[in-house]
Amino acid sequence: MQLCTFKLGDYFFGVDVEKVQEVIRHQEMTRIPLAKKEIRGLINLRGQIVTAVDLRLLLGLSKFSDSDEPMNIIICDDDGAVSFQVDEIGDVLDVDESSFEYPPETLKGIARELIQGAYKLTDRLLLVLDADKAVEVTA
Amino acid sequence: MDEMDEMYEVIQEFIVESNENLDNLDNDLVALEEDPTNADIMGSIFRTIHTIKGTCGFLGFGKLEKVSHVGENLLSKLREGELPLTQPRTTALLQMVDAIRQMLACIEESQNDGDEEYLELIENLAALQIADGEGEVDSAAAQDDAAAESAPAVEDDEPEEEERVKPIGAILVESGDVSSDDLAAAIQQQLDGDKTAVGEILVNKGVVKKEAVDKAVSKQSEAQTRASTASPSSIRVDVNLLDQLMNLVGELVLIRNQVLQFGESFDNPVFSTTSQHLSQVTSELQEQVMQTRMQPIGGVWSKFPRVVRDLSQGCGKQIRLEMEGKETDLDKSLIEAIKDPLTHLIRNSVDHGIEMPEVRTANGKAAEGVITLRAYHEGGQVNIEICDDGGGIDPEKLKSKALEKKLISEDQAKNMGEKDALNLIFKAGFSTAAAVTNISGRGVGMDVVKTNIENLGGVVDISSKLGEGTTMRIKIPLTLAIIPALTVTCAGDRYAIPQINLMELLMLEGEDAVSGIEQLHGVPVYRLRGKLLPLLYLNKELWGEDSAENAATNSNINIVVLKAGELQFGLVVDDVNDTQEVVVKPLGKQLKGINSLAGATIMGDGRVAIILDVFGLAENAKLLSETAQQGAGIHDEQLATEEKEKVSLVLMRNPDGGRMTVPLSEVTRLEEIQKNDIESVGNDEVVRYRGQIMTLINVFSLLPERRSSERLIADGEKEMESSGTQQSADSSGVVQVIVCTKGDKAIGLVVDQVLDVTEEVVEISGESSRRGVSATAVIQDRVTEFLDIDEVIAMSSGKSKRRSSHSGAEA
Numbered sequence: 042m043q044l045c046t047f048k049l050g051d052y053f054f055g056v057d058v059e060k061v062q063e064v065i066r067h068q069e070m071t072r073i074p075l076a077k078k079e080i081r082g083l084i085n086l087r088g089q090i091v092t093a094v095d096l097r098l099l100l101g102l103s104k105f106s107d108s109d110e111p112m113n114i115i116i117c118d119d120d121g122a123v124s125f126q127v128d129e130i131g132d133v134l135d136v137d138e139s140s141f142e143y144p145p146e147t148l149k150g151i152a153r154e155l156i157q158g159a160y161k162l163t164d165r166l167l168l169v170l171d172a173d174k175a176v177e178v179t180a
Numbered sequence: 181m182d183e184m185d186e187m188y189e190v191i192q193e194f195i196v197e198s199n200e201n202l203d204n205l206d207n208d209l210v211a212l213e214e215d216p217t218n219a220d221i222m223g224s225i226f227r228t229i230h231t232i233k234g235t236c237g238f239l240g241f242g243k244l245e246k247v248s249h250v251g252e253n254l255l256s257k258l259r260e261g262e263l264p265l266t267q268p269r270t271t272a273l274l275q276m277v278d279a280i281r282q283m284l285a286c287i288e289e290s291q292n293d294g295d296e297e298y299l300e301l302i303e304n305l306a307a308l309q310i311a312d313g314e315g316e317v318d319s320a321a322a323q324d325d326a327a328a329e330s331a332p333a334v335e336d337d338e339p340e341e342e343e344r345v346k347p348i349g350a351i352l353v354e355s356g357d358v359s360s361d362d363l364a365a366a367i368q369q370q371l372d373g374d375k376t377a378v379g380e381i382l383v384n385k386g387v388v389k390k391e392a393v394d395k396a397v398s399k400q401s402e403a404q405t406r407a408s409t410a411s412p413s414s415i416r417v418d419v420n421l422l423d424q425l426m427n428l429v430g431e432l433v434l435i436r437n438q439v440l441q442f443g444e445s446f447d448n449p450v451f452s453t454t455s456q457h458l459s460q461v462t463s464e465l466q467e468q469v470m471q472t473r474m475q476p477i478g479g480v481w482s483k484f485p486r487v488v489r490d491l492s493q494g495c496g497k498q499i500r501l502e503m504e505g506k507e508t509d510l511d512k513s514l515i516e517a518i519k520d521p522l523t524h525l526i527r528n529s530v531d532h533g534i535e536m537p538e539v540r541t542a543n544g545k546a547a548e549g550v551i552t553l554r555a556y557h558e559g560g561q562v563n564i565e566i567c568d569d570g571g572g573i574d575p576e577k578l579k580s581k582a583l584e585k586k587l588i589s590e591d592q593a594k595n596m597g598e599k600d601a602l603n604l605i606f607k608a609g610f611s612t613a614a615a616v617t618n619i620s621g622r623g624v625g626m627d628v629v630k631t632n633i634e635n636l637g638g639v640v641d642i643s644s645k646l647g648e649g650t651t652m653r654i655k656i657p658l659t660l661a662i663i664p665a666l667t668v669t670c671a672g673d674r675y676a677i678p679q680i681n682l683m684e685l686l687m688l689e690g691e692d693a694v695s696g697i698e699q700l701h702g703v704p705v706y707r708l709r710g711k712l713l714p715l716l717y718l719n720k721e722l723w724g725e726d727s728a729e730n731a732a733t734n735s736n737i738n739i740v741v742l743k744a745g746e747l748q749f750g751l752v753v754d755d756v757n758d759t760q761e762v763v764v765k766p767l768g769k770q771l772k773g774i775n776s777l778a779g780a781t782i783m784g785d786g787r788v789a790i791i792l793d794v795f796g797l798a799e800n801a802k803l804l805s806e807t808a809q810q811g812a813g814i815h816d817e818q819l820a821t822e823e824k825e826k827v828s829l830v831l832m833r834n835p836d837g838g839r840m841t842v843p844l845s846e847v848t849r850l851e852e853i854q855k856n857d858i859e860s861v862g863n864d865e866v867v868r869y870r871g872q873i874m875t876l877i878n879v880f881s882l883l884p885e886r887r888s889s890e891r892l893i894a895d896g897e898k899e900m901e902s903s904g905t906q907q908s909a910d911s912s913g914v915v916q917v918i919v920c921t922k923g924d925k926a927i928g929l930v931v932d933q934v935l936d937v938t939e940e941v942v943e944i945s946g947e948s949s950r951r952g953v954s955a956t957a958v959i960q961d962r963v964t965e966f967l968d969i970d971e972v973i974a975m976s977s978g979k980s981k982r983r984s985s986h987s988g989a990e991a
Contacts, residue, residue: 071788072673074722075774083767083780083788088431090780090788092768121768180769 042138044160046131046167047114050102053167054127055134055160060172062117064130067110068093079179081105084113084124091115093124094179096170100152116172123176136160136167154178194235195288196416198280201228203479205277206486209270213489216265225273226255232280241293244283250305251276257309267493269308274486275301348379351396352388362387419512422473426661429462429469430763433662436462437760437784470511470659477555477564478506480519484526488551491530498537498548499530505555510562511659517636518564518656521629525566525652526551528626533570533650543647545569557658564654573644575601582607602642603746606630634745634795636660637680665762665791667783668740669755670718671725674789676762676781677740681794683748685756686739693737706739706750713741715750716801721776744798751797760784764791776800827942829959830918831935834880839935839964840953842918846969848926849919850934856913869919869926876917876928877976879967883952920969927973936960951975 044055045064070082070093081093093113098104105111111126140161144153155175160167205228212221233248251273257263279298286294349367352358366381379393436459443455485501492499510518534540534549541547554565579593582604588596605626633640638656657663657680665676666685686708688696697704697715704715719725739750762781771777775796783789828844851869858867858876865876917928942957952975954968 069787071780071790073771073774073777073790075776076771080770083790085782085786085788088427088434088782090765090767090782092770094770121766123768123770180772 042136044134044136044167044169045114046134047112047127048129048131049097049100049127052102053131053162053165054170055136055167056114056116056125056170056172058133060116062115062122065113065115068113068124077179078104081126086115086122086124089122091122091124092179093126094175096125096127096175099175099179100155101150116176118173118176123179125170125172125175134167141169151178191239191287191291194239195284198232198235198284201232202277202281202284203482204228206274207482209273209277210485210489212265213267213270219259222255222259226252226259229255236293241283241287243297244280244287244293247276247279247283247298247302247305250302254305254309263309272301272304272308274490276305348377348393348396349382351399352379352382352392355392355396357388357392357396358382359387417472422469422512425469426473429466430661430765432462433466433761433763434782434784434786438786441784466662470661471509473512473659473661474509475512475515476507476509477515477518477562478503480515480522481506481553484523484553487523487526488530491527492534495531496536497530497534499534500548500550501553502550503553508555508557508562509658510656511661513660514562514636514656514658517632518654521632521640521654522564522566524625524629525654526553529566529568529570529650529652533568535571539571561655561657564656565651566654567649567651569649572646572648572650573602573605573642574646575644578602578604599643602644605642606640630745637663637678639745660764662761662763664759665781666740666759667757667762667789668718668738668753669757670753671723674757674783674787675718675753676789676791677742677751677794678778678791679759681742681744683741683743686741686750687756688737688739690735693735697737708741708750713739713748713750714803715739715752716797716803717752719754721797721801742794742798744795744803747798747803749798749801749803762789762791828937828939829942830937831959831964832916832918832931833933833935836880839959839962840879840931840967841959841964842929842967842969844937846920847918848921851917851919851928852914853917853928854914858915865930867917867928869928872926874919874926874928875976876915876930877972878930879952879972880932882972882975884950922970922973929967929969929972 043058045058045061046053046055048054065086068084068086070084072082073080073092079095079099081095084091084093091113095104105126111128112130113124114127114130116123116125137160141158142161143158144156148156155171155178157169157171159169205225208221208225208228212218212225215221229248229252233245233252236244236248254263254269254273258265258269263269279296279301282296283293286292349358349363353360353363362382362385363378366378366385369381370378379388379397382388383390383393436455439455440459443452481503484503488499488501529551534551535543537547540549550569552565552567554563554567556563575596575598578601579588579596582588583590583593587604587607606629607627630640633654633656636656637660638654641653641655642650643653644650664679666679666682667674667676669675686706688706697706699705700712704717705712706715707713738753738756740753740756741748741750762783764779765781766779767774767777776793777796778791778793780788780790829841830844830847830850831839831841834840853867853869853876858865860866861873865878866873867876868874915930916932916934917930918934920927920929938960940959942959952968952972953965954971955966957964957966
C-alpha cells in the first residue's frame with residue numbers, strides 16, 4: 042500500500058494515495074460565515090471551488106492560526122473535492138503490511154474514528170488517516 | 181466493448197426512447213378520446229406500442245411484451261374501426277401506459293421487468309376487445325393472438341418496412357415487371373410454408389427475369405441506405421457531458437473576467453482589442469452552451485392532459501386543457517424543478533377552480549371548463565400562466581378564513597386590499613385545515629408551491645375575478661447557472677447578492693448616517709419613503725459581530741434594499757461594489773446546511789466570493805415570521821411568546837391587597853350573592869344556589885399569611901394604597917363568589933373582589949409561597965398567586981373539623 046505522508050503538529054500521518062487528487066501549496070482562502078469551526082474556508086482550484094478543512098482542529102490538535110500557511114491535500118470525493126490542511130507534505134511511502142497495528146483501546150474520541158492504525162517505521166509511527174471518514178465527519 | 185456492455189447500452193436506449201414515446205402516448209390517447217376519428221393520432225399510438233412490443237420481445241422482457249401485445253391487439257381493432265374508442269377503453273389503455281412505464285422503471289433499476297404480472301390489466305384489455313354484444317369477436321381476438329404469437333417476426337417488421345422501404349414484390353409490380361396477381365400467388369406460396377424469397381419464387385416460376393429482380397433488389401437496398409443515413413436533425417447527448425461543458429464555459433467566463441481586469445492595468449490597444457474579442461466569443465459561447473441545456477417546457481407539460489383528464493373524471497367535472505407556448509425553452513435544471521409546483525397548481529385549478537358542470541350551466545357558462553397553460557419569454561425570464569375560467573376566489577371569504585385561523589388581525593383584515601387578500605392563500609398555515617375546500621380557496625400546500633418557486637429565484641402571483649376565473653402567474657429566470665449579481669464588501673470579505681432580490685441601494689451620508697437609523701424596541705429600522713424598513717447588519721448576521729457601532733463610526737452607511745417574497749428589508753454593508761454576471765457554483769456538502777449561503781463564485785481576481793441567499797438571511801434573522809410581513813421587524817421574545825399557549829385566568833384581589841388568580845377552566849360561574857341570603861349550617865356558611873345548597877369558603881381567611889417574598893408584600897402595599905375598596909365591597913351587601921364544581925357539588929369561594937378575566941401566557945416564575953397557593957407568576961406586570969382550589973377545599977374541611985372539635989372542648 043502506498044501512503045501520501047504529511048506532518049500535523051508533532052505527528053507523522055499518511056493517507057491512501059489513491060484518495061488523493063493532488064497536493065498543492067498554500068492557497069488564498071475565503072472564510073465562510075456560519076460554518077463549522079473545522080471548515081477554514083473556500084479555495085479556488087482552477088475554477089473548482091474546494092472546501093478547506095483544518096485537519097489539526099479536526100483531530101483535536103491546536104488549530105491553524107490565520108498567519109499559518111498550511112499545505113493542501115486535495116481529496117476527491119463523489120460530491121466534489123475537499124482540501125485537508127496540513128503542516129507539511131512528505132514523500133509517498135510504500136509501507137509493509139506486516140508492520141501495521143490497530144490503535145490501542147486507549148485512543149478515544151474523534152481520533153479513534155479517523156485513525157485507522159499505525160505503521161511501525163524504524164524511527165517513528167506513521168498514523169493512517171481514514172480520508173473517507175474525515176470527509177464524512179466534516180459534512 | 182464486450183457483449184454485456186453492448187446489451188446494456190441497447191437496453192438503456194430502449195428505455196430512454198420508450199419513455200419519450202410514452203409521454204406522447206398519454207397525450208395522444210387523451211387527444212384521441214376527444215377526436216376519435218383522427219387517423220394520424222391513432223397511427224402514432226399504434227406505432228409506439230408496436231415498437232415497444234417488438235423491441236421488448238427481442239430483449240427478452242416477457243411480461244412487458246405480453247402487456248403491450250394485448251394492448252396492441254386492442255389498438256389494431258380500434259385502428260381498423262372494428263371497435264369504437266370508449267372511455268373504459270381509453271382508461272384501460274392509459275393504465276397500460278402506466279404499467280409499461282412501471283416495468284421500464286423496473287428494467288432500468290434491475291434489468292428485469294419485475295414481478296408484477298398485470299393479469300387484471302391484461303384480462304381487462306382482452307375483454308375490451310369484444311365489441312359490445314358480440315360474442316364471436318372473442319374467438320377472433322384469440323385467433324389473432326395465436327397468430328401473432330406463432331409468427332411474431334413477420335408481423336413485427338411489417339408496418340415499419342411499409343413506411344421506409346418497399347418490399348421487392350411491390351417494386352416489381354410498380355416497375356411493371358410482374359403483375360399483381362403473380363405476386364399474390366408468390367406471397368401465398370410463401371405463406372403456405374415456402375421459405376424462398378419472393379423474388380426467387382417469381383424467377384423460378386418464370387414470370388420475371390432475374391435481372392429485373394436484381395435491379396429491384398439494388399433499388400431496395402439503395403432506399404434502405406437512404407433511410408438509415410438520412411441525417412438526423414438532432415442527437416442525444418449525455419446530460420453529464422452538457423454539465424461538464426457548462427462548467428468549462430463557466431470557467432472560461434471567469435478567465436475572461438480576469439483577462440479583462442488585467443487588461444485595464446496596461447494601455448495596449450492590441451491587447452485590449454484581443455481581450456474584447458475574447459470577451460465577445462466567450463459570451464456567445466456561453467449563450468450557445470446554455471442553449472444546449474434548454475428544453476421546451478412542453479416536456480413538462482406533456483403529462484398534464486392526462487392529469488387533468490383523470491382528476492376531472494374523478495370529481496365529475498368536464499375540463500379541457502389548452503396549452504400555448506409549448507416550445508418555450510428553459511434550462512434543464514429548472515424544467516425539473518418547476519414540475520412539481522406546476523402540477524400542484526393545475527391540480528388546484530381542477531379541484532377548486534373549475535365548478536361542477538351543473539353549477540356552470542346554472543351560471544350561464546359552458547358545462548365544460550377550460551384550463552389554459554401558457555408560457556412565453558419576456559425580459560429574459562419565462563412566464564408561465566395557469567388560467568381557469570372557474571368560479572374565481574372571493575377575497576372576503578379568504579379574509580374571514582384567515583381571521584378564523586388567526587393568521588391576520590381584525591385590523592389587518594379591514595385594511596387589506598383585494599390583492600393582499602388573494603395572496604393569503606400562500607400563507608403557511610392557511611392550508612392545513614380540510615375546510616379549505618369549502619371556500620373556493622386553494623390553500624392546500626400553496627405556501628410550499630410559493631417557496632419552491634421562490635427558491636428558483638422566481639415569483640408567483642395570483643389574480644382572480646369572482647365568477648370569471650383565476651390566473652396564476654409564475655415568473656422564473658431562464659437559468660440558474662449564471663446570474664447577474666451585486667457584489668458588496670463587508671468586514672473585508674466580498675459577497676454576491678442575486679440581483680433578482682435587489683430593490684434599490686441607499687447611502688446615508690453625514691447627518692443621515694447618524695440619525696437615519698432608528699430603534700424600534702431594539703430593532704434597527706429606517707424610514708424608507710415613510711414606511712419602516714427593518715435593517716440587518718450583514719456582519720452581524722454572518723459573523724455575529726456587532727457592527728452597528730462600526731457602521732456608526734463610518735461616515736456613510738450603505739443599505740442594500742432587498743426583497744424576499746413579500747418582505748422588504750435593508751442589509752447594511754460596508755461597501756457596495758459593482759454588478760456582474762457570476763457563475764453559481766454549489767457549495768460542498770460540508771456547507772449545504774447553511775441557508776444564508778446560496779453558493780459561491782469566483783471573482784475576477786481568482787478569489788472565491790460567497791453568494792448570499794436573501795431568503796435564508798431573512799429567515800435566520802426571523803424576519804420572515806408571519807407578523808413580520810406588516811413591515812417592522814419583530815422581537816425574539818415576542819415570537820417565543822406567541823408560540824406558547826394562552827390561558828384564560830380570573831384575576832382577583834386579596835383583602836391584603838395582593839393578587840390571586842384561578843384558571844377560568846376551573847371556574848363554573850362568577851356570582852354576586854346577597855349577604856342576607858347566606859345562612860349558617862353548623863360552622864359552615866351556605867347559600868341556596870340553583871336548587872342546591874352550596875358551601876361557601878372564605879378563601880382569604882383560610883390562607884396563612886404570606887411572608888415568603890418581600891416583593892409580594894411590596895406589591896401588596898402598592899395595591900392597598902391604590903384601592904381602599906375593601907370596605908366598600910363589604911358594605912355593599914353583596915359578596916363576590918367564584919363557583920367551582922367538585923364532583924357534582926358546587927362550592928363557592930368567597931373572594932374580595934374579582935378584577936378581571938384575562939388571557940395570558942403564563943410563565944411560572946416562583947413556586948408556591950404558602951399553603952393553598954400552587955405557584956406564583958407575573959401577570960399584567962404584577963406578581964400573582966395561583967390559588968390551589970383543591971387544597972383550599974381540603975383546608976376548609978380541616979378547619980371546620982378543628983373548629984367543631986374546639987367548640988366541643990369548650991362545651
